[in-house]
Amino acid sequence: MGRGTSWAAIAAALSAGLVAAPRAARAFCGFYVAGSNQQLVNDATQVVLMRKGTRTVLAMQNHYKGPPEAFAMVVPVPVVLKEQDVKTLTKDVFEHVEQMGAPRLVEYWEQDPCAPPVEYETMAVPTSAAAGAGRPELAKADLGVKIEAQFVVGEYQIVILSAKDSTGLDTWLRQEKYNIPEGAEPLLRPYVESGMKFFVAKVDPKKVQFVDGRAELSPIRFHYDADEFSLPIRLGLANSSGTQDLIVNILAPNQRYEVANYNNVTIPTNIDVKPDMKDKFGSFYAALFDRTLETHKGAVVTEYAWQATTCDPCPGPTLGPEEFQTLGGDVLLGTREQPQRYPDTDFVLTRLHARYGKDIQNDLVFKQASPIAGGREVPGPGGKLEEGAHPDGYNNFQGRYAIRHPWTGPIRCESPRRGIWGGPPMEIARAPGFQPIGTKPALDLAFAPRDAVKLASAVTRDVPEIEVKAGGADTSPPPAPPQVPAGSGSDGQTATKEKRKSGCGCQSTAPGDVVGVGAVLGLGVLARRRRRRG
Numbered sequence: 156m157g158r159g160t161s162w163a164a165i166a167a168a169l170s171a172g173l174v175a176a177p178r179a180a181r182a183f184c185g186f187y188v189a190g191s192n193q194q195l196v197n198d199a200t201q202v203v204l205m206r207k208g209t210r211t212v213l214a215m216q217n218h219y220k221g222p223p224e225a226f227a228m229v230v231p232v233p234v235v236l237k238e239q240d241v242k243t244l245t246k247d248v249f250e251h252v253e254q255m256g257a258p259r260l261v262e263y264w265e266q267d268p269c270a271p272p273v274e275y276e277t278m279a280v281p282t283s284a285a286a287g288a289g290r291p292e293l294a295k296a297d298l299g300v301k302i303e304a305q306f307v308v309g310e311y312q313i314v315i316l317s318a319k320d321s322t323g324l325d326t327w328l329r330q331e332k333y334n335i336p337e338g339a340e341p342l343l344r345p346y347v348e349s350g351m352k353f354f355v356a357k358v359d360p361k362k363v364q365f366v367d368g369r370a371e372l373s374p375i376r377f378h379y380d381a382d383e384f385s386l387p388i389r390l391g392l393a394n395s396s397g398t399q400d401l402i403v404n405i406l407a408p409n410q411r412y413e414v415a416n417y418n419n420v421t422i423p424t425n426i427d428v429k430p431d432m433k434d435k436f437g438s439f440y441a442a443l444f445d446r447t448l449e450t451h452k453g454a455v456v457t458e459y460a461w462q463a464t465t466c467d468p469c470p471g472p473t474l475g476p477e478e479f480q481t482l483g484g485d486v487l488l489g490t491r492e493q494p495q496r497y498p499d500t501d502f503v504l505t506r507l508h509a510r511y512g513k514d515i516q517n518d519l520v521f522k523q524a525s526p527i528a529g530g531r532e533v534p535g536p537g538g539k540l541e542e543g544a545h546p547d548g549y550n551n552f553q554g555r556y557a558i559r560h561p562w563t564g565p566i567r568c569e570s571p572r573r574g575i576w577g578g579p580p581m582e583i584a585r586a587p588g589f590q591p592i593g594t595k596p597a598l599d600l601a602f603a604p605r606d607a608v609k610l611a612s613a614v615t616r617d618v619p620e621i622e623v624k625a626g627g628a629d630t631s632p633p634p635a636p637p638q639v640p641a642g643s644g645s646d647g648q649t650a651t652k653e654k655r656k657s658g659c660g661c662q663s664t665a666p667g668d669v670v671g672v673g674a675v676l677g678l679g680v681l682a683r684r685r686r687r688r689g
Contacts, residue, residue: 203252205483206407206521209380212483216249216374229328230354231346233381235303235315243309243373248478252404254471256459256506257596258422258554260436261468263532264579265562268571298323298330303352309373310362316353321346324353378486384412386519398512400600402458405505405521406474406482411460411550412505415522418454421544422447422508422554424530427615430558433592435613437603439556442610443621444600448510450621455519459506460527460550467531468555470596474504503550530555532576543620558592559615 205212299319306313318324321344346353356375364371386403405412413419423443432439447456463474476484479502509519528547534540544552559576583589597603610618611627618625 203249203404203406203482205487206384206405206410206412207487209382210378210487211381211384212376212378212487214244214249214374214376214482216244216246216372228356230356231351232315232354232377232379233351234379235317235352236313236354236377236379237304238306238308238313240379241306241308241311241313241375241377243311244376244481246374248481249374251472251474251478252406252482252504253598254596255461255463255466255474256404256504257470257598258440258458258556259468259470259597260428260432260556260558260592260595262433262558262560262592263576264560264583265573266575266577267564267580268562268566268573268575269568270572272572298327300324300327308375310359311373311375312357312359314355314357316355318343318347318353320344321348376481376483378483384521386521398510401509401511403505403507403509403519405507406463406479406502407505408488409501409503411503411524411526412507412521413457413524414455414507414509415520416517417509417519418451419457419524420447420451420454421457421527421529421552423543423618423620424552424554424556425540425542426618427557427559428613429615430560432556432608432613433558433595435608436556436595437597437600438605438607439610439613440554440597441600441603441605442608442613444508445605446610446621446623455507455509457505457527457544457552458508458554459504460552461504462550463502463504466553468594470594474502526550527552529553 202213202215205214300323301317302314303317304313304315316324316327318327321340324343324347325340354377358372426443428439444456448454463479465473484502526547526549527544528549528551529541529544530553531541531551560579562573564580578584579589579591584591610621610623611625614623614625616625617623
């Protein structure tokens with residue numbers, strides 16, 4: 156990997172996969188090195204990438220559980236970052252991104268077939284167009300490690316290092332009392348050899364509030380310029396025995412992205428499901444994703460591509476100028492002075508979902524892609540509801556699934572109009588105990604039971620793109636469940652029911668297991684580790 160390589164998610168390359176974890180954990184995008192002999196456990200990381208031209212902005216939110224002593228995160232970067240290149244963020248923006256791109260479930264009722272048609276004014280749908288550092292000083296000169304810059308941002312004490320060889324860097328970190336795991340040196344080597352620098356962000360525990368042993372860290376963001384837009388993922392597999400799920404969220408003006416060096420496939424969408432999927436939607440989607448990868452082995456799945464300021468249906472608030480500013484629009488578009496407005500710019504949110512294991516040969520390389528649409532409540536060719544993805548002049552693609560309740564009331568007209576869908580009839584909406592689901596996003600998918608839903612029994616129509624027949628036998632092999640320890644809650648902590656936000660990472664189950672890499676938005680970023688059944 157040369158200097159021209161873009162390291163848009165390079166933070167994901169050296170992950171918590173380097174850190175031995177005593178409990179289930181999500182991988183950090185970078186790796187943690189502790190200031191004591193205790194190991195750190197990272198609960199979740201979410202990553203959002205913004206990209207325009209050669210500029211990349213990487214924003215990440217981290218949670219970890221560990222000792223209150225100082226610790227650091229180490230991330231390779233292509234250039235020496237300056238203080239103005241790094242900033243801390245607010246936290247809620249990552250939840251918004253994860254929710255916006257998540258697969259969604261809606262519930263519709265057939266409207267009275269004899270009701271007179273309602274005339275709506277035609278409106279244009281908003282669309283997106285196609286296509287002062289401290290003084291450098293020599294540190295441990297005999298090891299070839301140099302401190303290129305140092306500064307403080309929020310609770311982070313940041314040092315930018317360069318190194319002549321990976322062995323020297325490995326030794327330097329150990330001599331400076333960073334408890335990095337064995338086996339780190341070979342993972343550092345390609346970055347040192349390609350001339351990368353190393354962003355080391357140490358946390359001052361005096362500036363951090365700990366709640367039940369978990370640090371409330373500020374999200375952090377930095378930006379840089381590089382030609383290629385890629386995500387190194389192989390390095391995190393060094394000590395991982397399973398497969399890992401990876402979600403990449405990319406925000407770019409007027410532009411969708413896909414991978415250039417692997418096959419691309421879109422998630423099957425606009426599928427009606429049985430009413431009992433209301434309480435099993437996470438498991439249904441996990442089964443759908445598993446089946447998609449069984450049918451399209453090695454592909455990267457596009458789950459969402461839509462203008463970020465609008466959605467239909469919306470599972471939550473859309474993204475707006477404040478979020479774009481927070482995630483990097485100020486440095487991406489040069490709008491530092493007027494962050495409230497982004498003229499002539501429609502950010503497209505692309506959500507890509509991959510699964511990979513030790514047999515992976517190449518890192519992910521991203522390329523610009525033409526717009527697609529699909530997963531909407533609009534007629535497709537022949538008047539049927541559009542199925543799958545198709546080329547379009549703008550990006551309006553989503554993973555959308557529906558529970559439909561046909562009209563059961565009287566029909567007292569000669570020409571009933573069937574198949575008009577909307578909200579519940581008044582008598583249902585006012586019934587005691589009625590709970591509409593609205594638009595329900597599939598979150599925390601890493602912990603959805605993988606054997607709770609059989610696709611053939613869950614869907615009401617055939618899904619030919621993944622060879623599923625409605626009501627037929629489910630021929631897919633039984634999926635492996637996510638590896639959460641017995642007695643653990645969704646966040647991998649014993650005897651707790653607290654839900655964990657999905658993001659970049661994977662999870663490990665046994666003491667001494669080593670956690671691999673993944674990336675978000677998760678939120679967001681979602682990841683998990685699986686063990687294959689025999």
